[in-house]
Amino acid sequence: MTVTKDALGAPPAGGPRAPELDVVPVRNYGRWTAAVISVLALVGLIGSLAKNDNLHWDVVGDYLFADLIFDGLGTTLWLTAAAMALGLGLGTLLAVMRLSSSPVLYGIATAFVWVFRGTPLLVQIIFWGYAGALYKFVKIGVPFTDITFFQTETNTLLTPAVAALLALGLNEAAYASEIVRAGIQSVDPGQTEAAHSLGMRPALTMRRIVLPQAMRVIIPPMGNETINMLKMTALVSVISAHDLMSNIQDVYAQNYQVIPMLVVASLWYLALVSVLSVPQAWLERRYGRGTARGAHASPLQRMFGGTARLVGKKNKEDGR
Amino acid sequence: MTAAMVRAEGVRKHFGGLEVLKGIDLTVERGQVCCLLGPSGSGKSTFLRCINHLEKVDGGRLTVDGELVGYRQHGTKLHELREREVAQRRRDIGMVFQRFNLFPHMTALQNVMEAPVKVGAVPRNEAHERAQQLLAQVGLADRGHHYPAELSGGQQQRVAIARALAMQPKLMLFDEPTSALDPELVGDVLDVMRQLAADGMTMVVVTHEIGFAREVGDTAVFMDDGVVVEAGDPRRVLVDPEQDRTRAFLSKVL
Numbered sequence: 001m002t003v004t005k006d007a008l009g010a011p012p013a014g015g016p017r018a019p020e021l022d023v024v025p026v027r028n029y030g031r032w033t034a035a036v037i038s039v040l041a042l043v044g045l046i047g048s049l050a051k052n053d054n055l056h057w058d059v060v061g062d063y064l065f066a067d068l069i070f071d072g073l074g075t076t077l078w079l080t081a082a083a084m085a086l087g088l089g090l091g092t093l094l095a096v097m098r099l100s101s102s103p104v105l106y107g108i109a110t111a112f113v114w115v116f117r118g119t120p121l122l123v124q125i126i127f128w129g130y131a132g133a134l135y136k137f138v139k140i141g142v143p144f145t146d147i148t149f150f151q152t153e154t155n156t157l158l159t160p161a162v163a164a165l166l167a168l169g170l171n172e173a174a175y176a177s178e179i180v181r182a183g184i185q186s187v188d189p190g191q192t193e194a195a196h197s198l199g200m201r202p203a204l205t206m207r208r209i210v211l212p213q214a215m216r217v218i219i220p221p222m223g224n225e226t227i228n229m230l231k232m233t234a235l236v237s238v239i240s241a242h243d244l245m246s247n248i249q250d251v252y253a254q255n256y257q258v259i260p261m262l263v264v265a266s267l268w269y270l271a272l273v274s275v276l277s278v279p280q281a282w283l284e285r286r287y288g289r290g291t292a293r294g295a296h297a298s299p300l301q302r303m304f305g306g307t308a309r310l311v312g313k314k315n316k317e318d319g320r
Numbered sequence: 321m322t323a324a325m326v327r328a329e330g331v332r333k334h335f336g337g338l339e340v341l342k343g344i345d346l347t348v349e350r351g352q353v354c355c356l357l358g359p360s361g362s363g364k365s366t367f368l369r370c371i372n373h374l375e376k377v378d379g380g381r382l383t384v385d386g387e388l389v390g391y392r393q394h395g396t397k398l399h400e401l402r403e404r405e406v407a408q409r410r411r412d413i414g415m416v417f418q419r420f421n422l423f424p425h426m427t428a429l430q431n432v433m434e435a436p437v438k439v440g441a442v443p444r445n446e447a448h449e450r451a452q453q454l455l456a457q458v459g460l461a462d463r464g465h466h467y468p469a470e471l472s473g474g475q476q477q478r479v480a481i482a483r484a485l486a487m488q489p490k491l492m493l494f495d496e497p498t499s500a501l502d503p504e505l506v507g508d509v510l511d512v513m514r515q516l517a518a519d520g521m522t523m524v525v526v527t528h529e530i531g532f533a534r535e536v537g538d539t540a541v542f543m544d545d546g547v548v549v550e551a552g553d554p555r556r557v558l559v560d561p562e563q564d565r566t567r568a569f570l571s572k573v574l
Contacts, residue, residue: 194421194480197372198435198487199411201403208438212425290424290467
């Protein structure tokens with residue numbers, strides 16, 4: 001690699017040509033040693049796991065693609081999607097309420113966040129699972145009269161799946177509202193003023209101008225929340241919502257192969273989380289329009305962009 | 321048609337305990353360019369923002385084209401306008417900000433088209449054509465597909481002017497439009513404003529550009545500490561002022 005030629009440009013015609021110099025990188029012996037020790041430790045761990053008969057790779061293989069597992073996966077996936085949709089929708093509403101100038105709306109939203117963020121998720125899941133013990137019937141009608149439009153037993157309405165969705169969704173709404181609020185507040189007030197001065201009404205301003213810009217701040221933490229949600233759905237196994245974890249537990253309750261079944265579950269959760277990072281990167285790119293220059297590159301371009309640039313530069317130099 | 325475009329009578333405004341406007345009297349006739357000058361904190365920007373109701377007036381009367389700003393009068397009562405009515409009136413008033421405030425997630429063209437399409441219900445292709453014309457008018461015909469971050473400050477401010485003009489306002493407000501610009505970019509923006517004034521647009525301009533005020537302004541208003549100190553022909557107010565405060569200010573900025 002030649003540095004001087006690039007840094008100084010072509011020497012003036014007839015002038016003395018600068019000698020081409022080779023660059024010798026610093027050698028980090030400490031870093032090499034640490035890398036060797038880490039690799040040895042990792043190989044040892046993998047080797048001991050591979051040789052451990054208690055892991056029962058045959059059981060893992062038998063159940064990895066079993067129908068029961070796919071049923072559970074289906075529930076886990078729709079539960080994650082539905083709970084995130086509920087959380088994001090309700091969370092945005094709560095965020096707008098918390099930013100509203102009405103003290104009543106602000107108070108209600110604040111109280112909601114206080115309750116649902118302040119109690120353990122596990123407690124909320126069990127609560128919704130046993131809500132039938134609190135209200136035996138669900139009625140919709142005119143309060144303080146006998147007029148009833150709709151009435152049913154709580155337990156027929158609140159199946160384990162619905163209870164799980166409510167618990168996860170309402171809990172998520174409390175966290176999402178804080179993320180959305182931070183996002184809205186990160187947008188320059190001048191943007192709202194500019195929109196208002198063009199005759200845009202507050203609702204249109206929020207939808208067209210503020211929220212699209214807030215998305216840049218909202219998406220990375222919401223991606224985290226989605227990944228968290230996928231894993232938190234495992235908690236609803238306590239009310240037998242037939243998600244992946246519930247079905248895994250059902251299996252090892254019968255065959256006592258706890259560790260292999262947990263390996264099956266872990267492999268699937270890992271696979272799903274890996275897939276989820278793709279749409280997040282895509283969304284970040286979409287809402288990064290018009291900001292940083294690097295935001296236009298796809299995740300793959302960003303990952304390999306460094307080497308591509310180096311290679312490109314090298315080629316350019318060679319071409320001279 | 322005889323009503324002045326902007327008429328202020330004893331306009332007052334305070335933020336908490338701080339009185340920013342202490343009774344402003346001012347008239348801007350149709351087709352006139354009125355330049356507001358004064359030291360920072362004199363209330364000139366606040367007054368400008370009162371005109372399109374970005375700030376609420378606390379006292380006095382402020383009318384635009386004969387209509388009260390932010391209120392409707394019924395007998396002796398003033399009724400606050402609804403969101404929809406406030407937005408309706410703001411359509412007729414264009415505003416250009418010191419820090420441009422372009423929408424960063426939209427291209428220059430989309431910035432200019434946004435309000436006509438979403439507020440004015442202009443068909444998209446019609447708005448597109450008109451936006452192209454406006455960008456050409458401010459000398460940026462070939463920059464339509466650039467995002468604000470890819471434009472210089474002067475270019476951004478000219479896009480902002482085109483965006484304000486897209487709603488075909490009858491009055492344009494400029495809040496220190498060149499104060500955030502590098503000196504060599506100021507000229508392009510002032511040229512656009514000069515052309516706009518020549519085309520007969522009614523303009524209220526808060527500025528520190530004494531030269532522009534003297535050359536383009538029909539009236540110059542010198543404000544200090546929330547009151548109008550002196551107003552009149554800029555060739556008199558800015559050359560041979562009657563008041564000591566005006567003279568002291570001019571000697572500092574010139």
